[in-house]
Amino acid sequence: MELYNKTSFNISKLVTKTYSTSFSLGIAAFSPKYRDAIYGIYGFVRLADEIVDTFLGYNQRKLIEDFRRDTEEAIRSGISTNPILQAFVQTVNQYKIDYHYIDAFLKSMEMDLSNSYYEKDEYNEYIYGSAEVVGLMCLKVFCGDDKELFQQLIEPARSLGSAFQKVNFLRDIKSDMEERERIYLPGISHANKIDDESKKNLEQEVEKEFREALEGIKKLPHGVKLGVYSAYLYYVALFRKIQRLKVKELMKRRVRVSNPAKIALLFRGLVEVRLLKLT
Numbered sequence: 001m002e003l004y005n006k007t008s009f010n011i012s013k014l015v016t017k018t019y020s021t022s023f024s025l026g027i028a029a030f031s032p033k034y035r036d037a038i039y040g041i042y043g044f045v046r047l048a049d050e051i052v053d054t055f056l057g058y059n060q061r062k063l064i065e066d067f068r069r070d071t072e073e074a075i076r077s078g079i080s081t082n083p084i085l086q087a088f089v090q091t092v093n094q095y096k097i098d099y100h101y102i103d104a105f106l107k108s109m110e111m112d113l114s115n116s117y118y119e120k121d122e123y124n125e126y127i128y129g130s131a132e133v134v135g136l137m138c139l140k141v142f143c144g145d146d147k148e149l150f151q152q153l154i155e156p157a158r159s160l161g162s163a164f165q166k167v168n169f170l171r172d173i174k175s176d177m178e179e180r181e182r183i184y185l186p187g188i189s190h191a192n193k194i195d196d197e198s199k200k201n202l203e204q205e206v207e208k209e210f211r212e213a214l215e216g217i218k219k220l221p222h223g224v225k226l227g228v229y230s231a232y233l234y235y236v237a238l239f240r241k242i243q244r245l246k247v248k249e250l251m252k253r254r255v256r257v258s259n260p261a262k263i264a265l266l267f268r269g270l271v272e273v274r275l276l277k278l279t
Contacts, residue, residue: 004083004086005086005087005090007083008040008083008084008086008087008090009036009039009040009087009090011043011083011084011087012036012039012040012042012043012044012083012084012087012088013035013036013039013043015039015042015043015046015047015084016039016042016043016046019046020042020046021259021262022231022234022257022262023042023231025230025234025262025263025266026227026228026230026231026234026266027039027042027227028227029226029227029230029266029269029270030223030224030226030227031222031223031224033223034141034142034223034224034227036087036091037091037094037095037141038138038141039087040087040088040090040091041088041091041134041137041138041141043084043087043088044071044084044085044087044088045105045134047067047084048064048067048105048106048109049109051063051064051067051109052064052109052110052112052113053112053180056179060113061110061113064106064109064110064113067106068106068110070082070085071085071088071102071106074086074088074089075089075092075093075099075102078093091141095140095141095144096140097137097140098140100133101133101134101136101137102133102137104128104129104133105129105130105133105134106129107129108125108126108128108129108130109129109130111125111126111129112180112182115182116181116182116183117182117183117184117185117188118184118186118187119186119187120186120187123184123186123187124186127162127165127166128158128162130165131161131162131164131165132157132158132161132162133161134161135157135158135160135161136154136157136158136161138157139153139154139157142220142221142224142228143221149219149221152216152219153216153219153220155212155216156212156213156214156215156216156217156219157213157216159208159209159210159212159213159216160209160210160213160216160217160228160232162205162209163206163209163210163213163235163239164231164235166184166202166205166206166209167206167235167238167239167242169184169185169202170199170202170203170239170242170250171238171242171250171254171255172254173194173247173250173251174250174251174252174253174254175254177251185198185199185202194247195247196246196247198247199246199247199250203239203242203243206239210232210235210236210239213232214232217229217232217278218278225273225278226269226270226273226274229269229272229273229278230265230266230269233265233268233269234257234262234265237257237261237265238255238256238257241255241257242255
């Protein structure tokens, strides 16, 4: 089992590195004892996200239902023949991750197959399940047995997850509408209703959430602070580029932060966390 578990985490690590340079850099900045668990969480959420976002032309509803069933069975039995699920289940069991978070995440994935737009209440539910609970799962790993610290950081972790997701919505507005026929701006159901004012409203929410999240990042354990702060810096940089563009421009191209810029942000994070003592 030791070899199988190690292989499973390595596969989740490969998935992370293949799909996300920015998160890979952040995880690499963690102390080694945290890395496998975060790879396990990322691999799980990435696989579910792929089912609803890119497995077009297949029975996505059946695939996500099967994935939910396989996840529940793996958690009950403690083992899965799917290496991605195996890595995730080992993480869930080791860090006692509440099944509520997993259920909320899968529910949001299922919502993507039914909804092309969201009213405010549904939108908040979707954000909670698709992003905030992922941050809370990671927070369980970061805090370990320190229940008091976990409670202190719940709201900042939710804010960070929500901010990341909303930045993704703005960055991916073109592909979400053209490839998936989805709009992630609350209360807006048609493309012709998306304007710079609705974009600005969402950006104001992101600004507030980034401020709240930063206060939580300052209190994180030393072994993960650099990695989370680097991811924060990356998303802030991405957000600033998006803010400078109008909706019309976002509908033409996907905004990116170059790999050299990501490396530079990692070094900036290193300076600010370790030399300037981000507190």
